[in-house]
Amino acid sequence: MCGIVGYIGDRDLLPILLVGLERLSYRGYDSAGIAAISDGEMSYWKRAGKIRELEDTVKTLSITHAMGIGHTRWATHGESSEINAHPHVSQGKKIALVHNGIIENYLSLKKQLTKEGHIFRSQTDSEVIVHLIERYLHDDLEEAVEKAVQDLTGTWAIAVVAECDPDKIVVARKGSPLIIGLGKDENYISSDINAIITHTKEVVYMDDDEIAIIEKQNVTIRKIGGEVITKKVNHISWDAIMQEKGGYDHFMLKEIYEQPAVIRNIISKYINSDNTIEFKHINLEKQDLARVSRFIIQACGTSWHAGLIGKYLMEKYTRTLTEVDFSSEFRYRQMITDGAGGEVVVAISQSGETADTLACIREAKCKFYNILSFVNVKGSTIDRESNAVIYTHSGPEIGVASTKNYLAQLMCVYLFTIYLGQLKWTLSQEQVDLMLQNLKRVPEYVEQILAQADKIKAIAEKYSSSREFIFIGRGLNYPSALEGALKLKEISYIHATGYPAGELKHGPIALIDSDLPVVCIAPQSATYDKMLGNIQEVRARKGKTIIIATEGDESIAQYADDIIYIPLAPEDLTPILVAVPLQLLAYYIAIKLDCDVDQPRNLAKSVTVE
Ligand code: F6R
Helix, strand or coil: CCEEEEEEECCCHHHHHHHHHHHHHHHCCCEEEEEEEECCEEEEEEEECCHHHHHHHHCCCCCCCEEEEEEEECCCCCCCCCCCCCCEECCCCCEEEEEECCECCHHHHHHHHHHCCCCCCCCCCCHHHHHHHHHHCCCCHHHHHHHHHHCCCECEEEEEEECCCCCCEEEEEEECCCEEEECCCCEEEECCHHHCCCCCCEEEECCCCEEEEECCCCEEEEECCCCEECCCCEECCCCHHHHCCCCCCCHHHHHHHCHHHHHHHHHHHHECCCCCECCCCECCCHHHHHCCCEEEEEECHHHHHHHHHHHHHHHHHHCCEEEEEEHHHHCCCCCCCCCCCCEEEEEEECCCCCHHHHHHHHHHHHCCCEEEEEECCCCCHHHHHCCEEEECCCCCCCCCCCCHHHHHHHHHHHHHHHHHHHHCCCCCHHHHHHHHHHHCCHHHHHHHHHCCHHHHHHHHHHHCCCCEEEEEECCCHHHHHHHHHHHHHHHHCCEEEEEEHHHHHHCHHHHCCCCCEEEEEECCCCCHHHHHHHHHHHHHCCCEEEEEEECCCCHHHHHCCEEEEECCCCHHHHHHHHHHHHHHHHHHHHHHCCCCCCCCCCCCCCCCCC
16 A cells, blocks of 8 residues: 655655655555655656656755655556656645545545646545645645645545745644654654664654644644644664565565564463463453453454454354454444443454554444454554554564464464463363463474475476466365465465365355366364365366375375375464465465565555555
């Protein structure tokens, strides 16, 4: 999704903005631009396509003692083109604006402004904002921005610079993230910590309906139409080095290989030396958690798959009714509560900024649900707006396809299930001890699977020319099938579908022929025999079977065109293990097809529009 970066200070402006834009590029973008004010004059450049194009345009320039704003655009209103790229400039080209979000009433505003004589250059919704600011600007940019945003409906994070006020960047937020980075005699703005983390780790998170004036030595934040407010300065613990590829060809591969370390980190964060589980940021009383009668999990994409696995675990071990819904659907359905306060809405989100998920928790809060969130990015909006948070601690995830954070989510959901099972007395101490003992072996198991990367690569290459895949699994591994299919389609653009294996015969089996690879997730489990039957149904129709099975299961090999073994582990942990070969399979197929795995077309890492 779109990204914003801005800088005011004495250093060379363009490299700061360009590097910032590069660091935002993982979010997904199709064009980029920059505006700068130097010696009281505004200049701007924008290009469709890669940031490299923009860089080539400005590479000979050096602008110091200045300020500027930059933007990566992910098209919503209007195609990807230079004209639609940000910054958008006012008619007189004296004001420049970058915007993330969607202006819902832009058509009526555009009509009105056109009547007043404003000429629009682009097809975007964003451009209306700069014309509105121009309409209200006499000599005070802050006042004009404040008036303009009061005319808007929708969501926005905006940054504005103007020739008439050459020593300040004015920013405002409603519904889209915006961070102010604090420096010495310089300050930064960004929609994402990644863009500025190399310069500062002291940040202020803006909240909705706030406006801020960013000067070289000052940052002033006010509520729109209100008094100046003092906000908490937060220290970021992530290091810039975590955002480098570290010798790997792609962030995705690096992140796949980081998984054993991520899991070890989660174990050390949440399991004490006396084998007790502790979540420091759950601000709900233990007795209230023990009384929860229903969990409603809502999430999107890969996080939704983690939620589906959470349902199986929570119902099995805590005997608590657990529903799972896509955030984009849950938000617009009737939220029915028993009114007794025993229901908790659970949000699962890597970025903590997904607009659909955020909208759900806001709606659910209005209906007096408590919100428990599993979030990776500390300080994100979902983190700040939840009653209770479990951090998934996977570090920055840069590859657009979620990998290490998915495993982290599964680990955290599993730990939370055990924690809750203890509170609700549905798990005995012996069960808890055994579950934790098994959990602690997971990093080693994941390492053993990673050691088979060459074999998985060879299988991937063998099937890379297939134009369609089916993934099947049962029980806890039905969501694994969905996740395997999602990973493949998002990075390789091959059509893939995940099914519960038992559903195959109710329709999808019609698709099977000798050209169709079927990835069968068949580790040892309560439904293993049924799964074996489903695999044979595929074989009987000449489908190609790539089977993921448990080490030592030699008999299943007779039904496999290709087989990948995972270590023997309790069924509950198999979704964590099978995810790894599925990630590698997708990765190597995409590489073979020469796809941009870290920034697949049309995708955004953090989806900040509904
Ligand atoms: C897929 C993927 C997406 C995200 C989804 C939710 O690999 O990354 O499907 O899982 O957009 O994002 P978060 O977890 O940030 O809310």
